[in-house]
Amino acid sequence: MDTTPSLAVTGSRQPSALRRNGDMIFFAIMIVGLIVAPFFTYPLFLMQAMCFALFACAFNLLIGYVGLLSFGHALYFGWASYVCAYAAKGWGLTPELAILLGTLTAAVLGLVAGSLAIRRQGIYFAMITLALAQMMYFVALRAKFTGGEDGIQAVPRGYLFGLIDLRNTTAMYIVVLVIFLAGFFLIYRIIHSPFGEVLKAIRENEPRAISLGYRTERYKLIAFVLSASLAGLAGSTKAITLQIASLTDVNWPMSGEVVLMTLVGGLGTIFGPVVGAFVILFMQFKLSVVGEWVLVIQGVIFVTCVLLFRRGIVGEIAALFKR
Amino acid sequence: MLMDAELILVTEGLTKEFAGFAAVGGVDLRVRRGTIHALIGPNGAGKTTCFNLLTKFLQPTSGRIVFKGEDITDKEPADVARLGLVRSFQISAVFPHMTVLENVRIALQRLKRGSSLDFWRSKSVLDEYNERSLELIADVGLSDYVHWNAVELPYGRKRALEIATTLALEPEMLLLDEPTAGMGHEDIARIADLIRRVAANRTVLMVEHNLSVVADLSDTITVLTRGRVLAEGDYATVSNNADVREAYMGTGHA
Ligand SMILES: Nc1ncnc2c1ncn2[C@@H]1O[C@H](COP(=O)(O)OP(=O)(O)OP(=O)(O)O)[C@@H](O)[C@H]1O
Ligand SMILES: [Mg+2]
Numbered sequence: 001m002d003t004t005p006s007l008a009v010t011g012s013r014q015p016s017a018l019r020r021n022g023d024m025i026f027f028a029i030m031i032v033g034l035i036v037a038p039f040f041t042y043p044l045f046l047m048q049a050m051c052f053a054l055f056a057c058a059f060n061l062l063i064g065y066v067g068l069l070s071f072g073h074a075l076y077f078g079w080a081s082y083v084c085a086y087a088a089k090g091w092g093l094t095p096e097l098a099i100l101l102g103t104l105t106a107a108v109l110g111l112v113a114g115s116l117a118i119r120r121q122g123i124y125f126a127m128i129t130l131a132l133a134q135m136m137y138f139v140a141l142r143a144k145f146t147g148g149e150d151g152i153q154a155v156p157r158g159y160l161f162g163l164i165d166l167r168n169t170t171a172m173y174i175v176v177l178v179i180f181l182a183g184f185f186l187i188y189r190i191i192h193s194p195f196g197e198v199l200k201a202i203r204e205n206e207p208r209a210i211s212l213g214y215r216t217e218r219y220k221l222i223a224f225v226l227s228a229s230l231a232g233l234a235g236s237t238k239a240i241t242l243q244i245a246s247l248t249d250v251n252w253p254m255s256g257e258v259v260l261m262t263l264v265g266g267l268g269t270i271f272g273p274v275v276g277a278f279v280i281l282f283m284q285f286k287l288s289v290v291g292e293w294v295l296v297i298q299g300v301i302f303v304t305c306v307l308l309f310r311r312g313i314v315g316e317i318a319a320l321f322k323r
Numbered sequence: 324m325l326m327d328a329e330l331i332l333v334t335e336g337l338t339k340e341f342a343g344f345a346a347v348g349g350v351d352l353r354v355r356r357g358t359i360h361a362l363i364g365p366n367g368a369g370k371t372t373c374f375n376l377l378t379k380f381l382q383p384t385s386g387r388i389v390f391k392g393e394d395i396t397d398k399e400p401a402d403v404a405r406l407g408l409v410r411s412f413q414i415s416a417v418f419p420h421m422t423v424l425e426n427v428r429i430a431l432q433r434l435k436r437g438s439s440l441d442f443w444r445s446k447s448v449l450d451e452y453n454e455r456s457l458e459l460i461a462d463v464g465l466s467d468y469v470h471w472n473a474v475e476l477p478y479g480r481k482r483a484l485e486i487a488t489t490l491a492l493e494p495e496m497l498l499l500d501e502p503t504a505g506m507g508h509e510d511i512a513r514i515a516d517l518i519r520r521v522a523a524n525r526t527v528l529m530v531e532h533n534l535s536v537v538a539d540l541s542d543t544i545t546v547l548t549r550g551r552v553l554a555e556g557d558y559a560t561v562s563n564n565a566d567v568r569e570a571y572m573g574t575g576h577a
Contacts, residue, residue, distance in 0.1 A: 194432060194449055195442035201429045204418035211378065211416070212492060213404035213433045222440060 022321070023188075026271055034177055043173050044242075049281045050180040051238040056261040056273030057187050058230035063259075064268030065191055066223045067203035068118075071126040072133025073231050073258050075113065076106035078250025079136060080232030085152040085245035086145050095158045095166060099179075099236040106232020107225055109136070114224030118217055133255060140250045151246030155239055172241060179237050183230050188270060190226060199223055231258075260298060263305050266312030275313050331356040331496055331526050332377070332408070337386035339372055339550075346372045348550040349386070354496075354543075359518070359527045361537045364547035365570070370530040371413055373547070374498050377528075378410045379403045391495070407495035411502065413530070415481040417488070419474035423465055426473050426484055427456040430491035456491070463487040463517060479510035486514070490521055497521065499529040503536055515540060538562075546570075 037046050055077055062068045084102030087093040093101065117128040140146045147153070157166035166172045190196050201209045202216050209216050239245045248254060257280070265276025280298070287294045309316050332354040339347040347369040354360045362370050375381040377388060379400040388396050390408050398406075418426050431452040432439055460466055463483040468476060473484055482502060489497060502518065503511045515536050518527060522540075531537050537544060538558045546553040546567050554564040561567055 189445070190442045192446050193442045193444050194436065194439035194446050195444075197425070197429060197432065197446055197449065198439050200421060201418050204420055205416055207380065208412070208416040208418065209429075210380075210400050211404055211410050211412070212430050212488070213401050213409075215399070215401045215438070218438070218440070222442070226442065 023270060030271065030274065031181070034180075038173055043169050045281070045285060047173060047176040047241045048238065049278050050176050051234050051241060052258075052261065052281055053274040053277035054180050054183045054237070055231050055234035056258050056265070056277045057184055058227045058234060059258045060262045060267065060269075060273040061187055061190065061230070062223060062227045063262065064272075065196065065203060066199050066220060068220065068224070069122075069126045069259075070117075070129040070224075070227070070255075071259070072113070072129035072131075072252075072255050073228075074250050074252060074254035075129075075133035075136050076109055076228040076231040077235035077238075077254060077258075078140065078245075078247075079109055079235070080106040081235035081239040081245040081249045082140060082146050082152065084236035085155045085239040088158055088240060089152060089155050090145070092156075093158075094162050095160055095175075095240050098158075099233065099240060102236030102239065103229055103232040106235065107229040110225040110228020110232075111221075114221050114228070118220045118224060130252065130255070133250075134252060137247070137250050137252070140247060146245070146247075149247065151244055151248075152239075153244050155243040155245065157240055157243060166240070176237060176241055179233065183233055184274070187230065190223075191270070195219065195222070260302055262312075264301060264312055266315035266318075269312065269314040269318060272312050272314035279313070329355050331391060332528070333389045334377070335387045335389075337373070337376055337388065338384045339369075339376055339381055340384045345550050347376060347383075350547070350550070350552055352545065352552075354526060354528055356526055357522075357524075358542040359522045359529070359540050361541040361544045362528060362530045362547060363532070363534075363537060363544060364553070367549075368547040369550040370547055371500055372550075374410055374500050374530065377403075377498060378408065404492070404494075407492075408498065409489050409492050409494035409496070410498040411485050411489050411500055413500040413504070415478065415485055417473035417476075417481050417484050420472055422470050422472055423460060423468050423476070423484055424453065424456055424470065427459050427487050427491050428452050430488045431456055431459075434492050459487045459491050460484075462490070464513060479506040479514075482506065482514065483510075483517075486517060486521075494525065496526040496528065499527060499531075501530050501532060503531065503533050511536065 059070065059073050062070055080102035083105040084098045087098040087101045088095060113129060113132045116132065117125050120128055141148060157172060159165055160175060164171050166175065198209065198214055198219050201214070202219055206216055235249060261276035261280050262273045263276065264279055265274065266272025284294055287297060305312060311319055330353050332352065334350055334352040337347055337350040337352070338345060350373065362373065364370055372381065376383050379395070379398055383396065387394060390406060393406070395403055395406065418429065428449060432449055435452065457469065460469060463486055465480060465483055465487065468480065473481060476484060486502065499518070503514050506514065511533065518540060541558065543555065544558060544561045545555045546561055548570050553570060554561050554567045
């Protein structure tokens with residue numbers, strides 16, 4: 001009891017400092033990897049994977065760091081994608097404005113859906129997010145501007161700031177890389193902010209957080225809106241990159257896919273969703289020859305993860321290092 | 324009566340019914356500022372329900388709650404905590420996968436910053452609370468566990484951590500739900516001592532089954548059975564009350 005307290009925290013073996021160093025190494029590897037990767041494989045595949053990686057990271061912010069399972073994240077991804085595609089094609093907006101508009105759309109949808117869902121817990125929360133997403137799927141199916149079954153095709157990539165031609169693959173790749181990294185670092189910052197500390201407390205024990213005087217619903221709602229916005233950023237970027245917005249992006253299997261990616265990579269780990277997104281997309285890409293069977297294989301992976309590798313790829317590796 | 328500055332917490336006809344069954348039925352509590360007030364009674368008497376009502380984790384079916392002269396009957400639980408009425412839980416309530424330091428610091432963070440909606444800032448701004456956190460941790464004898472995750476602590480230490488976290492808020496009034504439950508002798512003595520020390524400049528309302536702790540610490544005791552107040556007074560008064568002896572202490576005091 002009569003220890004000199006301050007020594008205990010300033011000591012070099014502070015666990016959070018160790019973790020931060022580990023994160024930095026992974027960051028470096030990831031960035032270098034993404035810079036050299038286009039020399040070895042299809043840039044279009046990598047760009048698509050980065051969009052989905054950002055989507056999964058956004059989803060993980062909710063499930064992994066607040067403990068909220070949204071089963072309707074396709075809503076934000078898909079609707080942002082539509083609005084962005086329409087803004088670029090129908091209104092001829094520059095890509096950065098179109099992406100911004102898509103992201104804002106997702107933020108507003110997130111605010112509405114979040115306000116309705118946030119008061120419920122567990123399965124009820126998941127059901128409300130799913131129900132709202134399905135409602136908006138039908139709107140997308142019926143609305144004129146979405147192009148119904150055809151979606152919005154041949155979206156022009158346009159000129160970034162009216163200057164840089166994004167039909168150039170290198171330019172497009174750099175834009176997607178920058179957006180992905182910006183989103184990724186924003187999430188990292190959110191998690192490691194004073195706000196993020198409160199989120200962690202809410203995930204760990206919400207009644208206790210309330211009893212300490214935190215108005216937890218506000219924190220959850222803000223986290224929800226941030227997550228929806230980042231999912232929207234991913235969806236918008238995808239629309240510009242792949243030049244298409246379609247029903248696939250807004251339908252419930254997309255909501256399921258992002259759960260799968262996050263789970264396979266490692267729920268509640270910073271890098272897990274990135275790894276998960278790349279693994280799942282790579283698999284779909286390689287296995288496209290077997291057609292529908294890819295769904296069965298995904299199902300098997302999902303079950304295997306839940307039963308054997310609860311922590312996901314990144315989570316299991318991190319656990320190995322801790323030993 | 325409600326204006327009495329001596330009284331920090333007053334309830335009038337506090338009632339909570341679950342499907343017609345009154346878990347708490349018309350309780351009038353009067354807690355004097357600066358005292359240790361014990362709430363005792365057999366299992367299922369409604370003590371925890373009372374705490375849930377006072378801290379607004381449950382909405383009363385009827386009745387009024389007045390804290391520091393302010394009617395808090397319709398307040399949100401987080402706002403009650405902000406007014407300085409802070410509770411602990413019967414089942415130890417820590418943040419399991421946060422370290423001891425982080426557990427205490429999250430409370431200090433609330434006290435010092437109010438809300439923390441700044442998601443764009445690095446959490447290193449919270450480091451300025453480390454020193455005070457470590458003092459609080461030392462106060463409850465947890466200095467050797469600063470970087471342990473709360474989940475790894477033995478039960479008694481978890482309770483100690485919970486109290487340190489609660490104290491970090493510097494609440495005017497503390498509600499402790501069975502602070503010594505499940506503890507060994509040494510831990511009980513330590514916690515009892517701690518409660519006595521923290522009560523020096525605040526009010527404590529506690530639910531406690533350990534009667535020697537109650538006898539030792541409390542200025543006033545309220546006995547609850549089946550949701551109603553059976554007796555009230557100091558330990559001597561209450562333990563000599565015939566109803567209490569029959570209903571609560573029963574054969575043990577024959
Ligand atoms: N949410 C609830 N729904 C229905 N009944 C409840 C609820 N909470 C408590 N009760 C009932 O109310 C009564 C009082 O419970 P309470 O937990 O307040 O007792 P207690 O005095 O704290 O008991 P213990 O000493 O065992 O902790 C019990 O009969 C209990 O079953
Ligand atoms: Mg109880």
